[in-house]
Amino acid sequence: MPTKVIIGAQWGDEGKAKIIDILSEKADVVVRCQGGNNAGHTVTVNEEVYKFHLIPSGILYPGKTCVVGNGVVIDPEGILGEIDHLVGKGIDVSTIKISSRAHLVMPYHKALDKAKETLSAKEGKDIGTTMKGIGPCYMDKAERTGIRVCDLYHDEVFKEKVRTNVKIKNAMLKHVYHQEVQFDAEVIIADYMRYRERLRTYIDDTTVIVYEAIKEGKDVLFEGAQGTLLDLDIGTYPYVTSSHPVTGGACIGAGIGPTMIDECIGVMKGYITRVGKGPFPTELEDEIGERIREEGHEYGTTTGRPRRCGWFDAIIGEFAVRTSGLTQIALNKIDVLKDIEKIKICVGYELNGKVIKYFPASLEDLELCKPVYEEMEGWGDISHIRTYEALPDSVKKYLARIEELCGCKITMVGVGPNRDQNIVIK
Structure with missing residues (x-):
């Protein structure tokens, strides 16, 4: 099995998870490259249904390294909830690796997502987002004001970024969207400090993990979320996601070069x-x-x-x-x-x-x-x-x-x- 990328070749929901699940049996490493918990993969095994949002569905096979790459935006509460659910099902989660470069979805991202959709809906111009805060998180990433996983482990850097962002986001919510909701930076900091301790064991430089696996001749499977027509650049803009669900996005979102991809399977x-x-x-x-x-x-x-x-x-x-x-x-x-x-x-x-x-x-x-x-x-x-x-x-x-x-x-x-x-x- 060469290095393979699996992408959605329509508007998403093509059944990628089933194909990923089948091919994961022979893979050594399964990598999620983009999107957030706005995407969902459903796998049916022995009549039991598993629903994944951030963790690669390859986790259902024991011993597979499951990477959440740098191109993914991560809701800590969401991914920890998935981990807890899998543990409750008796699934080994010790092989999960989360990129230290991935950006964090923050509570104010969700509030801004909802506020914008609500306002746009009144004018009949809503996009139909999941209101999971994914778009606003990618906005901060592009604006270079985002907070990454690695920031969690540098106390003063993390606290300063949260306090600065909360001041700006509160002003936006109040004066642009006329929302009453306001965030307390110190509460967010305390919550995310708790998340970081639980996440610590999973955090790594996943670009190194993926690169070395390919160099060692291991079978690596890149798991795409969403679909081609939801791509930010070539999809049905503006009714698209905020990342790149195409083959090129897998390279950027995993931190490897295009010459390392052997096959690309489009699921329809x-x-x-x-x-x-x-x-x-x-x-x-x-x-x-x-x-x-x-x-x-x-x-x-x-x-x-x-x-x-x-x-x-x-x-x-x-x-x-x-x-x-x-x-x-x-x-x-x-x-x-x-x-x-x-x-x-x-x-x-x-x-x-x-x-x-x-x-x-x-x-x-x-x-x-x-x-x-x-x-x-x-x-x-x-x-x-x-x-x-x-x-x-x-x-x-x-x-x-x-x-x-x-x-x-x-x-x-x-x-x-x-x-x-x-x-x-x-």
Whole structure:
């Protein structure tokens, strides 16, 4: 198993955790590279469901080093809660390593996130964030006023940064957002001093850990969160996350160079979903869309919000292949489409009377795009099938057409949520 990056190749929620879980069995190190606890990975093992937000899902395999990299923003209360939950399930957490360079989500970040969303909602301009404080934390990071994990272990530096930031954030909350909530810097300092003692055993220079593992020939798996169209630079801006869920983000978020990546697997669903606002060309606002939502349990891991559902969009698939250099596609949840007579694939967009084959940057243009569909024959229940050869011809034709349109080989097909419901295509 070479060094691999696994990314979401749609709007997130593609079932990355299942693929990561399967590949983690042969990995030595599993690395989370970006995002915060606004993202969620769900893994089903022996009918038991595990939900991860910050800790790599590779932790379910004993002995795997699980790295939370420098590109992740960490809510100490959140990650300690995950650790406690895993300990309660009898999972060994001693192999977790948290980057000393990662930035900390602070209480005022959550308050600012909520205040901005609330104000924007009144004007119909809210983004649909999880209100976990992730965006404001990345804002401080970019503004160079953020607080990092390493700051926790330098008392005076940490206290000065908290006091300075609280003064500014309180003023913003009061005078910009007209909120009554105000923070006491000393209370925050005391809380985070308690967190640091519990976190101490997990903190390390993870850039060294990852680099040395690769140099020693160990199998390293980079675990992406969210999805390509949520990328800050190339996603459906402004309805995006505050980090880079594409292959390039894995390099920056783990602190290693691009020449150390051997393979990149893009995870897609046999249909497509999105959470929150923004244009969605193939969205199904009908009985089929509702059926896919219920059959696929399409509700957010972090928020519980219902996901918008639509037909597979090959324009988005090709975009992900191109912008992340995908070498393989893992196509999940095609079992969800069972018993639908005609399956559609979007092969282009009609924009201003012309058919285009690219994904527009402008949301105004994307809003005007009408999907151009091809129809294919459907299939019945395939959740019991375990080999490619046993799949119905209609499924094989569907897979082949997606490969052709996206320009990338499908190497894994998911026919259910469990570990054993994954077909490897050689």
